[in-house]
Amino acid sequence: MPTFNVSKNKAAELLNRMRKLRVKEEEFDEKFIRASGKGGQKINKTSVCVFLRHIPTGLAVKCWQERSQALNRFLARRRLLDKIEQLQKGFIEEEKKRVEKIRRQKRKRSKRAKEKILQEKRRQSEKKKLRRKPEILP
Numbered sequence: 001m002p003t004f005n006v007s008k009n010k011a012a013e014l015l016n017r018m019r020k021l022r023v024k025e026e027e028f029d030e031k032f033i034r035a036s037g038k039g040g041q042k043i044n045k046t047s048v049c050v051f052l053r054h055i056p057t058g059l060a061v062k063c064w065q066e067r068s069q070a071l072n073r074f075l076a077r078r079r080l081l082d083k084i085e086q087l088q089k090g091f092i093e094e095e096k097k098r099v100e101k102i103r104r105q106k107r108k109r110s111k112r113a114k115e116k117i118l119q120e121k122r123r124q125s126e127k128k129k130l131r132r133k134p135e136i137l138p
Contacts, residue, residue, distance in 0.1 A: 030073070
């Protein structure tokens with residue numbers, strides 16, 4: 001396992017996730033290329049961008065999010081594992097939770113809940129009617 005510029009917990013979490021998805025480090029084809037963008041001469045001299053391919057699935061990721069090659073290697077692996085998980089399970093766990101939460105929020109209220117809300121609104125309007133000044137008839 002290569003060393004990354006991240007905490008031991010994050011590296012262990014990545015290893016754990018790789019084990020869970022049954023992905024081995026040997027299955028990765030890793031290349032380092034020069035990134036594009038801001039940085040001028042420095043960018044043209046250093047190969048910070050990481051191109052990572054998972055050979056069995058053919059999925060590939062390119063990462064040049066950070067200035068550190070080691071950190072980009074870590075982030076590329078994390079992104080590739082996301083893609084592999086999505087391919088294997090059809091979804092990413094966190095994504096599934098987020099979608100489910102939105103679904104619950106948008107779900108229609110039950111008939112009973114609607115009736116309760118309307119009943120409360122009627123009661124509130126009655127209170128407000130009682131607060132009005134009495135009308136004087138001509």
